[in-house]
Amino acid sequence: MVIWPILAGVLAGFVLGFLGAGGTVVALPVLLYLARVRPHLALGTNALGVSIFALALLAWRVREKSVRFRDGIIFSIPGLVGIYLGARLGLVYPGARLVYLLGILLFVVAGWIFYLSTQVTKLKPNTKSGSRQPSHDANQQSKIFTVAATAFAIGCAAGFFAIGGGFMIVPGLMLAGGLELGPAARTALLPIAAFAGLVGSEYLLAGSVRTDWAAWMVVAGLGGGGAGIWLSNRLSMKIMQRV
DSSP: OTHHHHHHHHHHHHHHHHHSOOHHHHHHHIIIIISOOOHHHHHHHHHHHHHHHHHHHHHHHHHTTOOOHHHHHHHHHHHHHHHHHHHHHHHHSOHHHHHHHHHHHHHHHHHHHHHHHHSGGGGSOOOOTTOOOOOHHHHHHHHHHHHHHHHHHHHHHHHHHTSOOHHHHHHHHHHTTOOOHHHHHHHTHHHHHHHHHHHHHHHHHTTOOOHHHHHHHHHHHHHHHHHHHHHHTTSOHHHHHHO
């Protein structure tokens, strides 16, 4: 029934447009437990669909000039290496166990994000007058290394679980990249599209994607994503942070 990929696409697109993350979190259960698609097929179909409408939502955010391309690219490159390695392992790992472990990961990241939401003010750099700051070059080198290591780790996890990884990428950009929630959520669309695209391609080559369902997800996701972006542009960052 095409109603299930349409529902998955609408929900995933809305959450992705609204928060810049979480498309897999809401779409995958629809494919797994309502449409009753086998795990690897659900993961591959979801990843391919999410990658395409994440790219479209990224183009929308680019028009708004709210995407930090440098941070997004620095995050994406090492993350793609991790994606490739993780996806190769995930394809041969038992699907039921994969979904079980993904559920555990969601709980862990939920706790991480909750903690992060209480520590936002502590993440800002110390800029008090008279305080000695490390050199700019040293800061930049340290930041790039931290971002690359974080991106690689998130890429491995995202590849293994065949997800875009937005719910890890957003806090990753905040902690490792020093971005605030708004810029992090919008910039995250770049690595999400790249990560989910590579995962979806790997699963497509392995025959674990329903391309017709992925197409329905894309069409529905564009509508849901537009609604999510419209709403996010009208709410305060404080409300977004709580959501």
